[in-house]
Amino acid sequence: MSTTKDVTDGTFEQEVLQSDKPVIVDFWADWCGPCRMVSPVLNQIAVEHAGTVDVVKVNIDENPRVAAEYGITSIPAIYLFKDGALKSSVVGARPKHYLEKEFAEYLR
Template sequence: MSTTDVTTSNFETEVLNSDKPVIVDFWAEWCGPCRMVGPVLEAISDEHADSVKVVKLNVDENQEIAAKYGITSIPAVYLFDGGEVQKQSIGAKPKSALEKEFAEYLGQA
């Protein structure tokens, strides 16, 4: 399945109104740690596609959404469920750490 790019125009449909939990990767092209987290989230998306959807939102191109959720440091990985932020992780982390943080939504709890 891999990750999908979301923007201000489709954020509500793809994230807030999703029928399953959504992991949102708030990132930017110039952010080195963001590029490290990208492949980790791709792997989580592929391995847990039945449990969660994983999307990426470029904070430079979608500043309204980043501001709405108070994104001041990236990479910021937020988990939305039922249209609300349930969990958040700031900074580049290995796959095992992200899976542990979001385990209850990945069917690992």
């Protein structure tokens, strides 16, 4: 059973940009209430779409380089990368059906 995986400044390139499948990245922090609300939703997506997409988490307080590189100013920021490029993004906690619709073409 697949769940989300923690990614760091040091592993972001390998785990996200060099991945052979789409990767949903959850930029979050411990102190962020909306981040805690969306976390179970992303875990569900990770389980239901295992094999199609990877779902990873980047704690912006512990990994400021990646957060700065992608201009993260509000969290949760949920970005989808494919073939090393940012393809779609959602800022703020959203329900599962919203995220699945936003990322639909990559969840097939």
